[in-house]
Amino acid sequence: xxxxxxxxxxxxxxxxxxxxxxxxxxxxxxxxxxxxxxxxxxxxxxxxxxxxxxxxxxxxxxxxxxxxxxxxxxxxxxxxxxxxxxxxxxxxxxxxxxxxxxxxxxxxxxxxxxxxxxxxxxxxxxxxxxxxxxxxxxxxxxxxxxxxxxxxxxxxxxxxxxxxxxxxxx
Numbered sequence: 001x002x003x004x005x006x007x008x009x010x011x012x013x014x015x016x017x018x019x020x021x022x023x024x025x026x027x028x029x030x031x032x033x034x035x036x037x038x039x040x041x042x043x044x045x046x047x048x049x050x051x052x053x054x055x056x057x058x059x060x061x062x063x064x065x066x067x068x069x070x071x072x073x074x075x076x077x078x079x080x081x082x083x084x085x086x087x088x089x090x091x092x093x094x095x096x097x098x099x100x101x102x103x104x105x106x107x108x109x110x111x112x113x114x115x116x117x118x119x120x121x122x123x124x125x126x127x128x129x130x131x132x133x134x135x136x137x138x139x140x141x142x143x144x145x146x147x148x149x150x151x152x153x154x155x156x157x158x159x160x161x162x163x164x165x166x167x168x169x170x
Contacts, residue, residue, distance in 0.1 A: 014046050016046070076137075077138070081140075083127050106154060107126070127139060136162050
């Protein structure tokens with residue numbers, strides 16, 4: 001079965017996502033990424049089933065992952081923030097310990113696209129994606145430009161296909 005047939009079989013049913021902003025400085029009022037993601041996803045006909053704003057602390061990242069993956073309606077969890085290389089960036093480290101399957105191509109493509117925008121600093125990003133408990137987990141940098149780039153070029157065009165692949169039984 002080719003990609004075109006996969007897209008057709010995946011259909012265009014609404015996907016239910018959870019959004020997690022990982023930040024030591026943002027508040028719900030200043031979380032531009034959370035607001036933009038919610039607005040864009042709803043405009044595309046999808047649902048935001050949960051939203052969390054947490055500090056970049058390993059226990060908080062792990063707790064958010066566990067809690068949201070346990071919610072039956074959530075198909076995809078999108079984390080933003082904590083993917084860099086500074087000592088406070090722990091999102092990648094925590095998520096990578098839990099992912100049962102990884103999608104290396106997501107991070108590779110993101111860094112390639114990011115390189116076109118920001119040059120060699122793109123190598124500092126540890127954007128990633130994978131599967132945990134039959135839930136797709138996507139981890140994006142915290143910059144608004146990076147979130148938009150990853151979503152518009154990679155995530156949104158394949159959202160239904162990604163959700164379908166995780167639950168299909170054939």
